[in-house]
Amino acid sequence: MGQSCTLTGMVLTSMPVGEYDRRIVILTKERGKITAFVRGARRPKSTMIAAANPFCFGEFEAYAGRNAYTIVKASISNYFYEISMDLMKTCYGCYFLELADYFSMENSDCRDQLKLLYQTMRALNAPALSLRLVRSIYELKTLVYHGVYPNVFSCMNCGSKEDLIYYDSRKRGTICASCGGHSMRRIFPAALYALQYIITAPVEKLYTFTLKEEILNAIEKIIGESMEFAADRKFKSLEFLNDLPKDSK
Template sequence: MQEQISVTGMILKAEPVGEYDRRVVILTRERGKIAAFARGARKQGSRLLASTNPFCFGQFRLYEGRSAYGITETSISNYFEGFRENFEAACYGMYFLEMMDYYTRENSDEKEMLKLLYQSLRALLHKGLSNRLIRYIFEIKALSINGEYPGLPGREQPYLPGAVYAVNFIVDSSIEKLYTFNVTEQVLSELSEISDIYRKRFMDRKMKSLEILSEIQC
């Protein structure tokens, strides 16, 4: 009998395999990013049908195969169902998932990245926060956690004090405190500029979800 393990994580993406199976990528607390197969998950009535979709967060019971894991059981604590009623927030959420799939690695310590992803998705469903601000906080903090934050980009005109304070707060604060502030439209514009510079410098591929976001915001 194959030995099984239990991991806590979130499904970053899911794709069909064969007639009834599904392959998922899970960002886990214990083993970083892993690929797993859910046999029969696309069959009507399967107990894995609802729990192997993007955004599902909870516990996954796995057995380890030669090249991937297999899912035997799930216990989902948050489906992030609010995204079904908020298309724009869902687009931001898909971008966050895609970015985490890009940034994280197997067998790496990704606990902070998983925590950032979870808290950022929760923030998107909080009506008092700007989705744009959440995005820039998420992007800058992900760079910082990944050890790639180089300091503020240089430019001829100094950044607004509010923008400098906001970036320093994002980099230095715990993830639990990230989404506790708002900024003016001018500061938000500068955060957008800073985040764009970082993204173009450190990410070597275009995100499909980001292209969709750009289209709906035109």
């Protein structure tokens, strides 16, 4: 068994292995995404039963093996039980975990991603926030951390930062009044500002505002197009979310 280490992170996935064990994937601050085994986690009296579930955030004492880690102890600071008790929040939470799994890598600096994921899970329980808005913020900020977000700060044609009143989905960015035409998609000033704010704001300040329905619809469309460009596969949890009536979200 390798050297012991303590890792701070959140469980992204968990699946049974063998008769009593679990294989989990954790997004960690120190070593990016890791795969780990939790021996005996499915035994009725195991102290690791709860700690090996998705959404669990805390410190994990682990030993590094050749291809995976072995978790021997965990100190969970937040189980996010409130999410698991609500079907809609669970659906959103699972999508966020799936996105984190897709965009994170092993042995990489994932501190910002982990911080974003943790704050997003907390935001799911904020009664004043629309779940759709939480989703849009999380998606766009995830794209920011991977450098594939839309340009909403200057014109894609001439570089001007003034009069950005159109959005070109093919160029994935804004177009100014001089370069655009009436046939192009207009972007609300409030939607433009919301996108700019999400891109530039620190994680702690992300979930501090609400949007009118028409503005939320506008940024959802732009962010959704950007997600389709950035990801080369479909997400199962997203397919389920998209099938839900908008009123239920």
